[in-house]
Amino acid sequence: MGKPSRILLQTTIQSAVEDWSIARFSMLASYLGQLRDRDGDPVFEVVARDRGPLDASDPVLSRLDESDFAAMWLFAVDVGDGLSGEECAAISRFRSKGGGLMVTRDHQDLGSSVCSLGGVGAAHHFHSKNLDPDESRHRIDDPFTTYISWPNYHSGANGDFQAIKIVDPIHPVLRDVASEGRVIGFLPSHPHEGAISAPADDPTARVIATGVSKVTGAGFNLAVVFEPSSDGGPALAQSTFHHFADYNWDTAAGAPSFVSEPPGEALSRSPEAQRDVRLYARNIALWLAGRSMDEPVRDPVLEALVQDVVLDEEKDESFPASDPPAAARRGG
Secondary structure, X not given: OOOOEEEEEEEOOOOOOOOOOHHHHHHHHHHHHHOEOOOOOEXXXXXXXXXXXXXXXXXXXXXXXXXXXXXXXXXXXXXXXXOOXXXXXXXXXXXXXXXXEEEEOOOXXXXXXXXXXXXXXXXXXXXXXXXXXXXXXXXXXXXXXXXXXXXXXXXXXXXXXXXXXXXOOOOHHHEOOOOOOOEOOEEEXXXXXXXXXXXXXXXXXXXXXXXXXXXXXXXXXXXXXEOOEOOEOOEEEEOOHHHOOHHHXXXXXXXXXXXXXXXXXXXXXOHHHHHHHHHHHHHHHHHHOOOOOOOOOEOHHHHHHXXXXXXXXXXXXXXXXXXXXXXXHHHO
16 A cells, blocks of 8 residues: 655636636546556545635745645746745745656746746746747747737647657656557647747756647747756646646636637547547656656556557558548548
8 A cells, every 4th residue: 555645736826717727627637636556545646726815925835845745736827927936935945855846837928927936947938038048939830819929839729639759868758658669649739839948057957849830830849857856856847738728638628718719629539649648647747756657557547548549440440541531530
C-alpha cells in the first residue's frame, strides 16, 4: 500500500462561471484521481481550486512552501494580475525545496503574472512582458481572431488535435511505457497558443516538443522541461492551458461565451489521440511528483482507449484503402 502523492491543480483567478476557472479542468482532475497502484490504492490525491480574492494573500499559494503537496499544476488564466509578489516567492520556494511545478498560460498577455516565478517563469514570453528573444516570432500567427495579438500560434481548432515533433533526446514524459519504443504523437490543438523557450542561462532547461502553425507553417515550442537539480524540483512550461482543458478534451463540456472560434471534433473521433492526451497528463503527474515513470499504474481510462484503438484498426483493415469511410477515420 503506497501513500498517494498530493497534487494541487490551481488557477490564478477567482471562481467564475464565465471564465477558465478550475471547474473547466474537471476531466483532468477526475482522470488523475482514478489512477491506482498495484494494490488498488490511489496514486494521487488531487486538490483542485481557484485562487482567493485578489485583495488578500491566497491562503494556499502564499504558503505553498509549507504544504505537503508533491507538485502544483498552475493554470495561469489571469490577465496579468493573478499572482502577487508574495505568492510568486512562496511558489518559488516550494520548487527550491524539491516540489514539482507545471506552469501553463495562453496567448498574448494571458497569464503573464507568472513572469516573477523563479526559473520556470523565465520560460514564458508574452506580448508586453518577458518578450521572446527571437524577435522573428513577434508577429501575429492567428489572423482569424483579430482581437488577439502575438504570441498566438494556430495549431488547429479547439476539439481537434495536433501532431507533435519530439526533440531528442526523448524525455520520459513523452514515452509510452506500455508500448515499447512508442512515444506520444498527439496533443490537443488550439487556435492561439502562447510562446515559451528554454532560458539560455539555465542548464537544466530544454525544449522537448514542438508544434507547427496550420496557418503560417511557423514552428513553435510546446513544452520546456526543467530537470530536477540541487536548485529545485522538476518543472514544466507548457505553451497553453488548453492542452488540459475540458473543452479541448471534449467540446461537449462547453466553454465560456467569449470563445468565438468554431470547434472541431477530430479528437472525439480518434481513440489514439485521446489516449496520447491522457498518457501525457499521467506522465507529467508521475514525473513532477517524483514517482518512478516505470511504476505499475492501473489506468482504466487508458485501458478502454487501447481497446478502442485496436477495434478502430480492425475496422480500417476491413475496408479497401480507397474506401471513403476508412480514409476519413485515418485522417482524424
